[in-house]
Amino acid sequence: MQGLKDRDLFRQAGLIGGAWKAAASGKAVDVIDPATQAVIGSVPDMGGGETRAAVESADAAFGPWRKKTHAERAALLEKWFALMIEHMDDLALILTTEQGKPLEEAKGEIRYGASFVKWFAEEARRIGGSTIPSPTPDRRIVVLKEPVGVCGIVTPWNFPNAMITRKVAPALAAGCTVVIKPSEFTPYSALALGVLAERAGIPAGVINIVTGMPTDIGNEIMANETVRKISFTGSTRVGSLLMRGAADSVKRLSLELGGNAPFIVFDDADLDLAVEGALVSKFRNGGQTCVCANRILVQAGVYDAFAKKLADRVDAMRVGPGTEAGVSIGPMINEPAIAKIRAHVEDAVAKGAKIITRPRPLPEGPQYTAPIVLTGATTGMRLASEETFGPVAPLFRFETEEEAIAIANGTPFGLAAYFYTESLRRAWRVGEALEFGMVGLNTGAISTEVAPFGGVKQSGLGREGAQVGIEEYLEIKTFHIGGLA
Ligand SMILES: NC(=O)c1ccc[n+]([C@@H]2O[C@H](COP(=O)([O-])OP(=O)(O)OC[C@H]3O[C@@H](n4cnc5c(N)ncnc54)[C@H](O)[C@@H]3O)[C@@H](O)[C@H]2O)c1
Numbered sequence: 062m063q064g065l066k067d068r069d070l071f072r073q074a075g076l077i078g079g080a081w082k083a084a085a086s087g088k089a090v091d092v093i094d095p096a097t098q099a100v101i102g103s104v105p106d107m108g109g110g111e112t113r114a115a116v117e118s119a120d121a122a123f124g125p126w127r128k129k130t131h132a133e134r135a136a137l138l139e140k141w142f143a144l145m146i147e148h149m150d151d152l153a154l155i156l157t158t159e160q161g162k163p164l165e166e167a168k169g170e171i172r173y174g175a176s177f178v179k180w181f182a183e184e185a186r187r188i189g190g191s192t193i194p195s196p197t198p199d200r201r202i203v204v205l206k207e208p209v210g211v212c213g214i215v216t217p218w219n220f221p222n223a224m225i226t227r228k229v230a231p232a233l234a235a236g237c238t239v240v241i242k243p244s245e246f247t248p249y250s251a252l253a254l255g256v257l258a259e260r261a262g263i264p265a266g267v268i269n270i271v272t273g274m275p276t277d278i279g280n281e282i283m284a285n286e287t288v289r290k291i292s293f294t295g296s297t298r299v300g301s302l303l304m305r306g307a308a309d310s311v312k313r314l315s316l317e318l319g320g321n322a323p324f325i326v327f328d329d330a331d332l333d334l335a336v337e338g339a340l341v342s343k344f345r346n347g348g349q350t351c352v353c354a355n356r357i358l359v360q361a362g363v364y365d366a367f368a369k370k371l372a373d374r375v376d377a378m379r380v381g382p383g384t385e386a387g388v389s390i391g392p393m394i395n396e397p398a399i400a401k402i403r404a405h406v407e408d409a410v411a412k413g414a415k416i417i418t419r420p421r422p423l424p425e426g427p428q429y430t431a432p433i434v435l436t437g438a439t440t441g442m443r444l445a446s447e448e449t450f451g452p453v454a455p456l457f458r459f460e461t462e463e464e465a466i467a468i469a470n471g472t473p474f475g476l477a478a479y480f481y482t483e484s485l486r487r488a489w490r491v492g493e494a495l496e497f498g499m500v501g502l503n504t505g506a507i508s509t510e511v512a513p514f515g516g517v518k519q520s521g522l523g524r525e526g527a528q529v530g531i532e533e534y535l536e537i538k539t540f541h542i543g544g545l546a
């Protein structure tokens with residue numbers, strides 16, 4: 062890869078038991094730069110056999126890793142964190158090249174990804190248990206927290222660094238070992254993290270990375286009884302498939318799945334603040350973010366003013382390759398993503414929506430799409446019920462608070478919701494009425510390592526980050542000590 066200061070971070074092999082490996086079949090999968098469609102390189106197309114070997118390595122490493130003190134594990138995580146920060150420019154360049162997001166956003170993701178490693182290095186020292194008053198005088202009852210064991214970590218392409226660290230950092234801090242299956246579209250960010258983990262001194266086998274197409278790897282992760290937990294971020298379709306597959310061996314599950322976030326602007330909102338929030342929430346990563354505003358609901362009294370302000374700002378956004386200075390919307394991940402965005406817009410326009418942003422020339426290449434604002438969106442349109450996952454801001458008009466809440470909650474998803482109001486009473490009322498795992502009031506930015514992240518309904522199970530994130534990788538053992546009378 063051109064432009065890296067440390068070329069060793071660009072690896073084209075899987076990591077199993079401390080060894081960098083090709084696929085047993087000799088097969089490889091090409092990885093494409095979404096800005097140019099050029100082949101960046103290839104990674105091994107591994108399958109069930111390599112995944113089994115990775116699980117065996119993780120299992121062999123589990124005993125010694127869990128026996129380390131929390132402070133020892135924390136020190137290794139701190140070193141890993143420091144290396145991520147030291148190599149931020151290279152990690153960001155790898156990320157932008159394989160995923161497409163603007164370089165400054167990629168740096169933001171590296172900082173965000175690293176923040177989980179730092180956070181859980183600190184949390185490692187705070188894994189506690191408890192004692193319970195015994196029902197009889199001859200007994201003591203102690204609640205111990207123990208690592209779950211080998212974890213399968215399956216991650217998406219849209220945040221190829223942070224979605225890994227948000228899982229692996231708490232897993233390692235808790236004393237678990239992992240087999241990571243990164244997205245086949247963006248494996249290089251994961252492999253660079255593997256290189257830095259080695260350099261940090263994290264022992265061989267604690268982190269294993271299997272690359273390639275998902276079905277065989279996924280089947281082995283689901284079926285292998287040594288894997289005690291699967292932590293998955295991605296679509297609801299694949300999440301529910303993993304849930305079914307994990308059932309036979311009753312694995313623990315964390316699922317961070319799709320969303321369909323409402324972003325509600327009430328008549329009494331600070332409109333400028335709401336526009337800023339909408340830009341942050343809607344257009345981060347070109348709209349390819351699970352917590353992106355998908356449906357922007359605007360009360361009738363401010364609808365036209367909000368639409369104009371938002372459209373003016375969107376007209377000023379630059380579209381281009383993520384490596385170019387000043388670009389705020391990079392290419393979309395692949396052509397099916399572009400096709401879905403187009404289909405949503407065409408469906409909306411056919412049903413009466415209007416594009417109010419200016420037409421603009423786009424850079425050459427099939428994966429660019431213009432950010433747009435649509436007025437006249439209604440609940441019968443595809444973009445009301447499906448994640449568009451692109452830079453399309455549809456504005457729905459509503460009259461009353463009850464109507465807005467009904468539209469917002471009228472989805473099987475429940476990841477993130479946002480609303481803007483200056484009224485304290487409405488803030489509590491609406492905040493409590495929204496059926497979502499995360500709610501932003503007067504802010505479009507809710508992602509941080511310090512706060513629980515996760516959804517309800519078909520958006521998933523469990524929470525990542527914060528104090529609770531490590532619990533996902535800990536089992537409770539109740540230790541009854543008798544005969545003490
Ligand atoms: N809730 C969250 O925190 C969160 C975060 C990021 C993305 N997402 C969601 O992810 C989706 C976009 O990501 P995506 O397109 O990579 O999702 P995806 O579900 O297609 O893929 C996610 C991962 O699952 C793997 N996978 C696919 N089929 C599999 C199988 N049969 N067995 C095992 N693994 C399999 C993929 O290779 C990839 O690594 C969106 O719906 C988005 O909302 C959610």
Ligand SMILES: O=C[C@H](O)CS(=O)(=O)O
Binds near residue numbers: 219349352508
């Ligand atoms: O795509 C959804 C992610 O969880 C991204 S972030 O955590 O909000 O940055």
